[in-house]
Amino acid sequence: MNVLEHYVTEIIGEPYYDDYGSGNYHWWLKVRALCYGSECETTLMFDSKEEAFAIKKGLYVLILI
DSSP states (O other): OOEEEEEEEEEEEEEEEEOTTSSOOEEEEEEEEEETTEEEEEEEEESSHHHHHTOOTTOEEEEEO
């Protein structure tokens, strides 16, 4: 498993609540982020609504791949 450093550059849409067929519901938020000089689009997962709505531009996140 690898960990990549990302900086949120743009929030795409609103957080949404879904289980993607697994039965385990989580909050999801699509963002555009900068990772080692390359911009990418990814989806962040949160356990609570408050965490999902607290995301701001410039936030530093670690993403497991």
